[in-house]
Structures are given as C-alpha cells and as structure tokens.
Amino acid sequence: MRIIVALMYALLGTFLSGHAQEKGSVLIKHGTVLTITNGEMENTDVLIERGIITEIGQGLVAPDGVETVDATGKYVMPGIIDAHSHIAGVHINEWTHPVTAEVTMEESVNPNDINIYWALAGGVTTINLMHGSANVIGGRNETLKLRYGAGLEELPFEGAPQTIKFALGENPTRVHGQGFGVQPRTRMGVEQVIREHFDAALDYKRRREAYLKAKKEYDNRPKGIPPLPVARNLRLEVLADIIDGKILVHCHSYRADEILMLMRVFEDYGIEGYTFQHANEAFKVAPELRKNGAHTSVFSDWWAYKFEVYYSTAYNASILNANGITNSINSDSGELIRHLNHEAAKTVHYGGTSVEEALKMITINPAIQLGIDNRVGSVEEGKHGDVAIWSGHPLSVYSMCEKTFIDGKKYFDRERDDDDMRLKIDPEADYEEPARRWYEREKYEDSCLQGAIVRFGEEGMSIQQGSY
Amino acid sequence: MHTYLSIILLSCLSLVITVEPAKAQITEKAEFGKFAITNATIHTVNSGVIEGGVVLIDGEKISYVGKNAKITADYTHIDASGKHVYPGLMDSGTLLGLLEISAVPVTNDQAELGEYNPHVLAFTAINPGSVAIPVTRVNGVTHVISLPVSGRISGKATLIDLYGYTPDSMAVRAKAALHINWPSAYKQGGWDDRKPEKIKEEYQKNIKELNEYWKKAGFYNKMMNEYEENSSGKTKPDQNRQLDAMREVIAGDIPVIISVERANDILDVIKWTREHKGAKFILAGVEEGWRVAEEIAEAGLPCLVSTLYTPVRDYDNYQRPYQNPGLLHKAGVKVAIATGETENVRNLPYHAGYAAAYGLGKEEALKAVTINPAEIFGVDDRLGSIETGKQANLIISDGDPFEPLTTIEQVFIRGYKIPMVSRHTQLYEEYLHRGAVKN
Numbered sequence: 001m002r003i004i005v006a007l008m009y010a011l012l013g014t015f016l017s018g019h020a021q022e023k024g025s026v027l028i029k030h031g032t033v034l035t036i037t038n039g040e041m042e043n044t045d046v047l048i049e050r051g052i053i054t055e056i057g058q059g060l061v062a063p064d065g066v067e068t069v070d071a072t073g074k075y076v077m078p079g080i081i082d083a084h085s086h087i088a089g090v091h092i093n094e095w096t097h098p099v100t101a102e103v104t105m106e107e108s109v110n111p112n113d114i115n116i117y118w119a120l121a122g123g124v125t126t127i128n129l130m131h132g133s134a135n136v137i138g139g140r141n142e143t144l145k146l147r148y149g150a151g152l153e154e155l156p157f158e159g160a161p162q163t164i165k166f167a168l169g170e171n172p173t174r175v176h177g178q179g180f181g182v183q184p185r186t187r188m189g190v191e192q193v194i195r196e197h198f199d200a201a202l203d204y205k206r207r208r209e210a211y212l213k214a215k216k217e218y219d220n221r222p223k224g225i226p227p228l229p230v231a232r233n234l235r236l237e238v239l240a241d242i243i244d245g246k247i248l249v250h251c252h253s254y255r256a257d258e259i260l261m262l263m264r265v266f267e268d269y270g271i272e273g274y275t276f277q278h279a280n281e282a283f284k285v286a287p288e289l290r291k292n293g294a295h296t297s298v299f300s301d302w303w304a305y306k307f308e309v310y311y312s313t314a315y316n317a318s319i320l321n322a323n324g325i326t327n328s329i330n331s332d333s334g335e336l337i338r339h340l341n342h343e344a345a346k347t348v349h350y351g352g353t354s355v356e357e358a359l360k361m362i363t364i365n366p367a368i369q370l371g372i373d374n375r376v377g378s379v380e381e382g383k384h385g386d387v388a389i390w391s392g393h394p395l396s397v398y399s400m401c402e403k404t405f406i407d408g409k410k411y412f413d414r415e416r417d418d419d420d421m422r423l424k425i426d427p428e429a430d431y432e433e434p435a436r437r438w439y440e441r442e443k444y445e446d447s448c449l450q451g452a453i454v455r456f457g458e459e460g461m462s463i464q465q466g467s468y
Numbered sequence: 469m470h471t472y473l474s475i476i477l478l479s480c481l482s483l484v485i486t487v488e489p490a491k492a493q494i495t496e497k498a499e500f501g502k503f504a505i506t507n508a509t510i511h512t513v514n515s516g517v518i519e520g521g522v523v524l525i526d527g528e529k530i531s532y533v534g535k536n537a538k539i540t541a542d543y544t545h546i547d548a549s550g551k552h553v554y555p556g557l558m559d560s561g562t563l564l565g566l567l568e569i570s571a572v573p574v575t576n577d578q579a580e581l582g583e584y585n586p587h588v589l590a591f592t593a594i595n596p597g598s599v600a601i602p603v604t605r606v607n608g609v610t611h612v613i614s615l616p617v618s619g620r621i622s623g624k625a626t627l628i629d630l631y632g633y634t635p636d637s638m639a640v641r642a643k644a645a646l647h648i649n650w651p652s653a654y655k656q657g658g659w660d661d662r663k664p665e666k667i668k669e670e671y672q673k674n675i676k677e678l679n680e681y682w683k684k685a686g687f688y689n690k691m692m693n694e695y696e697e698n699s700s701g702k703t704k705p706d707q708n709r710q711l712d713a714m715r716e717v718i719a720g721d722i723p724v725i726i727s728v729e730r731a732n733d734i735l736d737v738i739k740w741t742r743e744h745k746g747a748k749f750i751l752a753g754v755e756e757g758w759r760v761a762e763e764i765a766e767a768g769l770p771c772l773v774s775t776l777y778t779p780v781r782d783y784d785n786y787q788r789p790y791q792n793p794g795l796l797h798k799a800g801v802k803v804a805i806a807t808g809e810t811e812n813v814r815n816l817p818y819h820a821g822y823a824a825a826y827g828l829g830k831e832e833a834l835k836a837v838t839i840n841p842a843e844i845f846g847v848d849d850r851l852g853s854i855e856t857g858k859q860a861n862l863i864i865s866d867g868d869p870f871e872p873l874t875t876i877e878q879v880f881i882r883g884y885k886i887p888m889v890s891r892h893t894q895l896y897e898e899y900l901h902r903g904a905v906k907n
C-alpha cells in the first residue's frame with residue numbers, strides 16, 4: 001500500500017511539474033545533526049524518504065530498500081545555500097540598457113558546468129544564479145538546485161519565488177554613464193532611473209488594466225468604438241510585479257548612502273522583503289536596515305578591490321547580525337563557493353558571531369532571502385532532503401564535506417570522486433583552459449560585470465562589440 | 469562683533485585641543501622594551517613544543533625560550549596561561565604595500581612598463597601607510613614578500629615586516645629576489661585567439677629573448693668584474709643600470725623567483741635553470757607542481773604555492789589545489805605558502821590550513837609559513853622560529869592560528885608589541901552600537 005501511495009505521489013509530481021526530478025531516500029545514522037533551527041543534536045538519525053526529511057530521532061530503522069549511511073563521529077548539516085552566484089551561468093549581463101527587467105537567467109544556464117560539481121564538493125545544494133550588475137535594474141535571477149547530471153529544465157528550484165537583480169554605484173554608472181554616455185553617470189542618476197521606471201510601470205499597469213477591462217466589456221457587448229489597445233510591455237510588467245510584491249529584489253550595492261537611497265525609494269513604492277547584496281557598508285546603516293526590515297548578503301572579508309569597498313570591514317556580518325538583521329554570507333565566486341563553511345567561520349573570527357548564528361548565514365538566512373525557507377535551510381521534518389555530511393564540525397578548516405544529498409539523492413561522494421567529473425565532453429573542443437598568473441587569480445575581476453567589463457578593456461569598445 | 473566672538477571661541481577650542489594631545493591621537497603606538505610571556509604553549513618550530521614555557525623579549529630580540537627563566541622586575545609580564553605562542557607568519561608572495569585599490573590605477577605600483585626591469589625595486593614603492601598592513605598583521609601575518617609583477621623580468625621583490633614608518637625600517641631584505649614571469653605556452657585568457665602554432669612560436673621567441681638577456685648580463689658582469697679587479701690601463705665600461713642589477717643575481721647573491729604554473733612550462737623552467745648555473749632559483753605559483761613533483765624535487769627547487777584557487781583544468785580533481793603543497797612536500801620539495809594576495813594576505817593562515825588538511829599536515833604547514841620561507845630567502849638566522857637570539861616576531865593566540873575560530877590576541881614584530889587595531893576593528897568599534905536611526 002505504502003509503495004502504491006509513493007508511486008502515486010511520484011506520478012502526481014511528474015504531472016504537476018511536467019518533468020521528473022529524481023528523488024531519493026536515505027537514512028543517515030548516528031551523526032551530530034546541526035539542525036540550524038533546533039540546535040545541535042548528538043548521535044541522531046535523519047531519515048529522508050522520496051526527497052523529504054520524514055523523521056529525525058534516535059534508533060530509526062531504514063524502510064525496505066532504503067540505504068543506510070553511518071555518520072558516527074561526523075556532522076550532518078543542511079545543504080549550504082549561496083544567495084549570490086554566477087556559476088553555471090552562460091550570459092551574465094544584458095548590458096545594453098540601464099533597465100532590463102524583461103530578461104531572465106532562466107535559460108542562461110549551463111547544467112554541465114564543472115563548477116556545479118566543485119560547489120557540491122563544498123556541501124552547497126542551492127544557489128541564486130544572478131544576473132550581473134551592469135544595469136540599475138538587471139534581469140531576473142534563477143534559484144537553482146545543484147542537481148549535477150540533470151538537464152537544464154531540472155535545475156530550477158521548483159516553486160521558488162522569482163527574484164530580480166538591481167545594482168547601484170560604480171558598476172551601472174561605469175557601464176551606462178561612462179560607457180554609453182546615458183544616465184546614470186552618478187548615484188543621483190541611479191535613483192531617478194529607478195523612480196522613472198517605477199512611475200512608468202504604475203502608469204502602464206493602470207492603462208493596461210483599464211484597456212483589458214474595456215476590451216473584455218467590448219468583447220462581451222461589441223457596441224460603439226473598440227477601446228484603443230495598450231500593448232503588452234514585459235519590462236514594465238515585471239517592474240509592476242516588483243511593486244506588487246510578486247518578485248523579490250536582490251540589490252548589488254556597496255555604499256551606505258546608496259543603500260539608504262534605495263530604502264527611501266522602496267518605502268515610497270511600498271516594496272518590502274528585499275536583500276542588499278555585497279553591501280560592504282551596510283554596517284554603517286544597520287539601524288535603518290533593521291527599521292525597514294531589509295536583509296543583507298555579504299562577503300566574509302572581500303574589500304579594497306575598488307574604491308566603493310575601500311572603507312569596509314570584515315566585521316560587517318557580525319555588526320549586522322548583532323543589530324538584528326537577517327544576513328547571509330555569499331560567494332559571488334567559483335572559488336569561494338567551494339568553502340562557504342569556512343567563509344561563515346570568519347564571522348566568528350571577526351566580531352565573535354556565535355557558531356550557531358554563523359551557520360545560519362549559509363543556510364536558513366539565505367533561504368529566507370530567496371523565499372524558500374519553508375522548504376530548505378534547516379534539518380527539519382517536512383523539509384527537502386538537502387543535507388551534507390562533514391568529517392568534522394563544518395566551521396573547522398580541517399573538516400571536509402564527504403557526501404552531499406539533494407532531495408535525498410547523493411550528488412557528491414568523496415569516496416567516489418573521480419579525477420574527471422565533467423559530464424558532456426565535446427571531442428572537438430579545445431579543453432586547454434587559458435593560463436593565469438598565480439598573483440592575478442580572481443583579484444582584478446568583478447564577476448558581477450562579466451560580459452560588460454570587456455568593453456573597457458585595452459582593445460576598446462568597438463572591437464569587443466564586433467566580437468559579440 | 470560676531471566675527472570677533474567666533475574667533476575668540478575658535479581660539480579657545482584650539483587651545484583645548486592642543487592641551488589634550490591624547491584625545492587628538494587616532495592610533496595607539498606600539499610598545500618596545502622588555503616583555504616576559506609566561507605559562508604559554510610555545511610552538512618553537514625548530515625545537516618542538518614547550519608546555520608552560522617562557523619567552524623573554526629584550527628589545528628587538530628573543531633573549532630566552534624555555535621553562536625556567538629568571539624574570540626580573542623590569543619585564544612587562546604577559547600571562548599566557550592557556551594560550552599558544554607561534555612565530556609570526558610569513559607570506560612568500562604578495563602585492564601588499566604596492567597596491568592599494570586594484571581598480572584605481574593611480575594606486576597601483578606593482579607593474580612597471582617594459583619587459584626587462586631587473587633594476588626596479590618593490591622596496592622603493594612600499595607604502596608603510598597602506599591601510600591593508602595593519603589589517604594583515606593583526607591576523608598574525610608579520611612578514612611578506614612583496615613583488616613587482618609585470619613584463620618578463622619584473623624587478624626585485626622585497627622582504628619586509630609589517631611594522632614601521634619607513635620601508636627602510638621594515639625591510640628584512642630590501643632586495644630579496646628577482647622576479648621572472650616565465651613565458652606561457654598557453655592561451656592567456658578567453659580573449660586570446662592566437663592559433664596554437666602562433667602561441668608556441670611566441671613562447672619560443674620569448675625564451676630566446678630571455679636567454680639573450682641573460683647572456684648579455686653575464687657578459688656585462690664578466691666585463692665589470694675584470695675592470696673592477698684591475699682597472700689599470702683599461703677604459704671604464706659604460707654603466708648600464710639594468711645589467712648592473714643583474715650582477716648580484718648572476719653571482720647567486722640574490723635568488724630568482726620564477727612564476728610558472730603549468731606542468732610543461734615547469735619542466736621547461738627546470739631545464740632552463742640547469743642551463744643557468746650560478747644563480748639560485750625558486751618557483752612560484754606552480755599550480756600544476758603536483759603533476760611533476762618528482763622532477764621539481766630532483767632539481768632541488770623550492771616552491772612558493774597556495775591552496776585557495778580553482779583547479780587549473782576542468783578535468784582536474786577538485787582537491788588538487790588543496791593537495792598541491794602536500795604532494796610537492798611528499799616528493800621532497802621545500803614548500804612555502806604564497807597567497808598572491810594584497811588586501812587579503814590576512815588569509816595566509818587559512819591557505820596553510822587547507823594545505824595541512826589535505827596532505828601537508830599541521831607541522832609542515834606551520835613550517836611553510838615560518839622557517840621554510842626564512843630558509844628559502846636566507847634569513848633563517850633572524851626569522852622563522854622561536855629561538856634565543858632571533859628577532860622577536862611572535863603571535864599569541866587562544867588556539868591553532870590556522871583555524872578561523874581562533875583569535876590572535878597579540879602580535880610582536882621585531883620586539884614591538886603591536887596595537888591590535890586596524891581600520892576594520894576601528895569601524896567595528898564605531899558602528900557596532902551606532903545608536904538611533906536619526907543621528
């Protein structure tokens with residue numbers, strides 16, 4: 001009977017989502033479970049059935065056919081969630097206009113990117129694949145589960161709310177003001193670009209709804225002159241959805257003044273539940289962030305790579321946390337994403353955030369920011385079976401992620417970790433990656449400006465455009 | 469009338485400021501003198517771990533390490549019960565002091581124009597006031613190699629400590645090594661659309677140029693030596709600053725850091741160093757060192773490596789960067805950690821921690837940031853371990869410095885007790901409880 005019910009659910013799931021996401025079952029025994037929302041539980045078993053955590057306790061018995069993993073002496077924690085990533089992204093920046101809300105990262109995904117596997121090896125299960133920061137209002141992001149080996153359509157986090165990228169400060173003013181000679185060139189201009197587009201979105205919504213209503217009436221009773229059509233405008237529609245609270249804003253920002261500016265603008269338009277990304281100077285306006293209920297997602301210690309992050313402090317996360325702000329630690333990097341546990345540990349080092357709070361910054365807090373905290377971000381019955389097993393406490397530099405599960409299915413296992421973990425290899429392709437100097441690794445890059453930054457390279461703008 | 473009043477008020481105000489210099493001072497000064505650190509677990513590096521030990525500091529130097537010190541009343545006592553004492557950590561490859569904000573070109577002094585610049589000195593451009601210096605040292609990093617990075621021969625790296633008002637006072641070796649960027653037989657980036665044959669051709673051409681330069685420098689050195697030995701009856705040869713700067717390199721007085729990353733390039737470098745006897749060579753970067761570790765060991769070349777970067781090739785195992793130092797060590801190579809960082813040189817202990825976890829082991833990893841670089845750069849008589857007579861470069865911590873949960877409580881550099889403040893801690897103090905929303 002149980003099997004039949006399970007099969008029915010599985011089939012139902014297939015019909016609803018339109019495609020099958022592989023779900024697994026596993027019993028992880030005798031681990032120290034870092035539940036995140038309910039403390040640390042020693043010598044505890046976690047049962048995942050068909051992708052969902054069904055039981056947490058002691059002396060659990062594996063149902064028939066369910067594999068048991070012994071985690072004695074090991075730690076079990078929820079899969080790490082990275083609220084700011086560009087791994088697996090194909091095109092990052094639609095940098096041709098200061099506002100490009102109409103575009104989405106939905107299909108700009110390379111499911112075969114090896115970085116997905118490397119992130120899994122660091123215990124990461126969910127990422128926010130973000131549009132870049134070239135535009136004041138960029139494209140919509142895509143929340144992905146790192147189901148390495150699954151197809152493009154199976155990576156999106158089912159049911160996750162839509163989020164969109166905004167960007168303030170140096171990046172949009174460089175690309176549009178400096179690069180194209182159009183507003184915004186300054187932080188003053190950035191504010192007006194947002195306000196003008198929100199105003200246009202409200203006008204559009206009002207006119208479009210009036211037209212649709214009139215059209216419906218006319219269609220029912222075609223009498224007199226038909227209403228003048230108001231064409232659909234996806235860009236303005238998305239902006240109107242932001243104002244209506246249907247899309248969560250994740251805003252690239254650094255300086256305190258621009259953070260305050262956006263909060264004032266959002267208050268005027270009634271927008272809530274937003275997150276400041278990077279936010280190196282958020283610590284300066286913690287009371288204001290708190291008052292507005294804004295969230296932050298920051299680097300553990302990146303600073304000084306550009307002027308707007310010069311007056312930063314690695315104590316940012318600790319100050320924000322002490323002021324009651326929901327903060328996450330993100331990577332924005334294919335390198336940092338491999339050890340976000342270590343990045344979170346730095347919040348303890350800088351400013352004495354507690355170990356419990358530090359762990360929240362890479363689990364439940366980013367889940368809150370992405371609107372998926374009712375499904376992931378902690379080890380709780382009823383939540384997704386996204387967990388990782390660590391050889392020791394994950395905040396120790398000596399601990400290693402040993403196994404990573406998503407929906408109860410194992411996607412990484414240190415014991416079965418072959419050298420070449422690429423998925424699809426084109427025999428024609430030249431796989432010799434370009435060389436890089438050891439002292440120039442990621443420093444001079446701002447991964448948020450991928451695609452857009454090349455226009456300011458030595459070759460100049462026209463040549464680069466020609467090569468696109 | 470109002471103006472007069474304002475002037476009087478202003479005068480009074482300035483008077484108040486001048487009579488209270490303590491309040492006007494924005495940073496604490498380092499203390500210097502005699503310190504006795506007691507009851508500590510001392511990780512000497514060269515002679516094991518001493519439990520409940522004492523370290524005495526007299527001026528710049530360590531005057532005693534052991535268990536039974538006679539501590540006179542003139543020592544400032546630091547009780548380190550439950551604490552650990554380690555030598556200050558050294559990063560063997562950084563841009564610290566040369567570069568303030570990478571995206572602001574006017575603050576970039578790490579890359580001079582031109583391909584062959586053996587005469588330019590990192591020492592000259594070290595900014596002792598760099599905001600990143602205090603940020604770095606409070607994390608336990610007391611010494612760095614800072615190197616110029618452009619062209620084929622970039623210039624000379626400097627070995628400095630991270631306390632002082634002038635490069636002169638900070639320099640352990642003003643000229644610590646020459647830096648060469650080995651030409652690469654690979655694409656230089658996504659934008660590099662050269663055909664493979666073209667890349668190979670340019671690679672060979674670059675090596676040929678380097679060989680010719682070396683030969684020319686050798687000839688110049690010989691000519692100068694001969695003139696200096698006996699100048700009678702000879703015309704003084706024309707001075708050449710670049711070639712002059714090569715003399716101490718060719719003579720082996722100053723080692724050469726060769727930056728090289730890929731396996732095949734490393735093999736070419738090994739061959740090249742064998743053809744250029746007399747000079748001392750060190751490899752840096754060496755990301756694929758693990759692929760040719762035996763060959764590097766056989767050539768006796770020390771390696772400056774790190775761990776926190778992504779694998780060189782998509783088909784490499786994800787652990788290779790973490791394992792590289794351990795695999796090199798296992799093959800018999802002397803390794804030191806070089807982060808290649810600027811503002812985040814403070815992450816040196818974590819680069820070492822990953823190396824320790826993935827095969828190097830804690831003891832060797834500690835050596836890779838203390839005694840090994842001291843030996844590689846010929847300053848192990850002064851740095852790299854806690855020994856009587858050596859410079860007092862120490863850190864006091866509440867645990868293993870490679871663990872991010874550990875706190876570095878005190879740093880000593882050259883005997884100076886360093887204030888544990890930086891811009892990052894100052895911003896923390898100011899903003900932790902900033903107060904009301906409208907202020």
